[in-house]
Amino acid sequence: MSAQLDRESSENLLSDSRFFFEKIWLNVSLYLAFKIRSVNAPFWVEDTMASSLKPL
Secondary structure, X not given: OHHHHHHHHHHHXXXXXXXXXXXXHHHHHHXXXXXXHHOOOOHHXXXXXXXXHOOX
16 A cells, blocks of 8 residues: 555656756746847847747
């Protein structure tokens, strides 16, 4: 019984950490896109950023 509970809690922890890393990745990519735009980047960089952020 306790082994099953341990397994479930570890699976919950795994999904929590995955969500956590996805959130960090999203924040970092948005921050980088903002930094690149604020430094008068060439238009192709902005196009790449826009196309990579579109699905989100």
